[in-house]
Amino acid sequence: MDVAIPQGSADALTIAVEQLVRHVRLSATTGGLSSAASFVLSRLAREGPQRLTELARAEGVSQPNMSQLVNRLERGDLVRRTADHSDGRGVLVEVTDTGVEVFLRRRAERALALQQLIDELTEQEQHAVAVALPALARVIEDRRPPRS
Amino acid sequence: MDVAIPQGSADALTIAVEQLVRHVRLSATTGGLSSAASFVLSRLAREGPQRLTELARAEGVSQPNMSQLVNRLERGDLVRRTADHSDGRGVLVEVTDTGVEVFLRRRAERALALQQLIDELTEQEQHAVAVALPALARVIEDRRPPRS
DNA sequence: GCTTATGCATAGGTGCATTATGGACTTCCG
DNA sequence: CGGAAGTCCATAATGCACCTATGCATAAGC
Numbered sequence: 174m175d176v177a178i179p180q181g182s183a184d185a186l187t188i189a190v191e192q193l194v195r196h197v198r199l200s201a202t203t204g205g206l207s208s209a210a211s212f213v214l215s216r217l218a219r220e221g222p223q224r225l226t227e228l229a230r231a232e233g234v235s236q237p238n239m240s241q242l243v244n245r246l247e248r249g250d251l252v253r254r255t256a257d258h259s260d261g262r263g264v265l266v267e268v269t270d271t272g273v274e275v276f277l278r279r280r281a282e283r284a285l286a287l288q289q290l291i292d293e294l295t296e297q298e299q300h301a302v303a304v305a306l307p308a309l310a311r312v313i314e315d316r317r318p319p320r321s
Numbered sequence: 322m323d324v325a326i327p328q329g330s331a332d333a334l335t336i337a338v339e340q341l342v343r344h345v346r347l348s349a350t351t352g353g354l355s356s357a358a359s360f361v362l363s364r365l366a367r368e369g370p371q372r373l374t375e376l377a378r379a380e381g382v383s384q385p386n387m388s389q390l391v392n393r394l395e396r397g398d399l400v401r402r403t404a405d406h407s408d409g410r411g412v413l414v415e416v417t418d419t420g421v422e423v424f425l426r427r428r429a430e431r432a433l434a435l436q437q438l439i440d441e442l443t444e445q446e447q448h449a450v451a452v453a454l455p456a457l458a459r460v461i462e463d464r465r466p467p468r469s
Numbered sequence: 470g471c472t473t474a475t476g477c478a479t480a481g482g483t484g485c486a487t488t489a490t491g492g493a494c495t496t497c498c499g
Numbered sequence: 500c501g502g503a504a505g506t507c508c509a510t511a512a513t514g515c516a517c518c519t520a521t522g523c524a525t526a527a528g529c
Binding site (some may be wrong): 184205211215233283287288293300301302305312 | 429
Binding site for chain 2 (some may be wrong): 484485486487489494
């Protein structure tokens with residue numbers, strides 16, 4: 174069975190990405206805030222209260238999933254459900270002060286962990302990372318156009 | 322609430338990483354082989370049959386988790402449990418032909434998806450990605466030293 | 470005002486992770 | 500040799516993150 178991986182190939186990069194993904198997910202446990210939860214808090218902090226369905230679409234997950242996620246966040250006093258006065262069906266999700274605080278702390282922790290990784294790279298590699306990661310994030314963002 | 326992100330900072334890179342993580346996880350569903358499963362198949366294909374505990378340690382997950390994961394893989398005919406004749410307690414996990422095939426197909430799919438992202442980058446950014454991702458994978462690998 | 474569409478919650482299922490626990494086997498040592 | 504200790508693995512119970520299917524409530528259309 175030939176599973177060898179040519180250096181620098183798309184396969185090699187794929188494996189590197191998966192390694193990175195796994196590392197982030199495993200180290201994410203510390204701090205008690207999952208990746209999904211962090212994304213939601215980040216969005217709410219950036220853009221203010223939002224409709225639940227809006228959140229689900231923006232995060233690319235199903236509406237029931239977002240309902241559950243908001244439930245968990247609500248249990249931890251990180252977000253709050255409020256009524257939408259302009260639409261009796263709607264629910265506005267709003268980040269709490271605690272939520273902002275926890276989110277910022279977690280983001281700092283993650284940044285520190287990433288920095289520790291980056292510190293072990295050569296200078297050239299560090300520069301490559303500073304270019305590559307935002308570039309990838311950019312095309313990922315562009316790829317999910319707001320299907321309003 | 323100030324959640325602004327300075328360009329190029331560790332925070333910005335952290336967010337880029339999380340974007341990448343989310344993208345991979347969302348696109349991972351297609352193909353029916355999770356990240357964890359893929360890692361195990363990859364290792365078994367590369368290194369041959371291994372002890373369950375060995376796998377768990379190598380992948381950095383708990384032993385019960387690996388038990389369950391092997392159960393699921395076994396259900397899908399992707400791996401096989403065999404007895405370790407030199408140790409009655411042990412279980413050797415072995416990838417099946419189907420497992421290798423499925424794994425290779427999935428890896429090709431992921432590589433294609435990544436390639437599509439990379440194709441949208443500038444040439445300079447592409448070069449940065451080719452340097453940065455393997456470098457990060459390397460330091461992540463180094464960071465999990467074999468605590469025998 | 471009735472029908473249709475939308476927003477959300479709930480139920481039920483899967484996968485991935487954890488800790489706690491127990492059974493089977495090996496190993497070590499007296 | 501035989502009992503104690505350690506190792507390997509499985510199971511149980513729990514939590515999060517995802518899904519589809521379904522149903523209720525409200526809004527919007529005719």
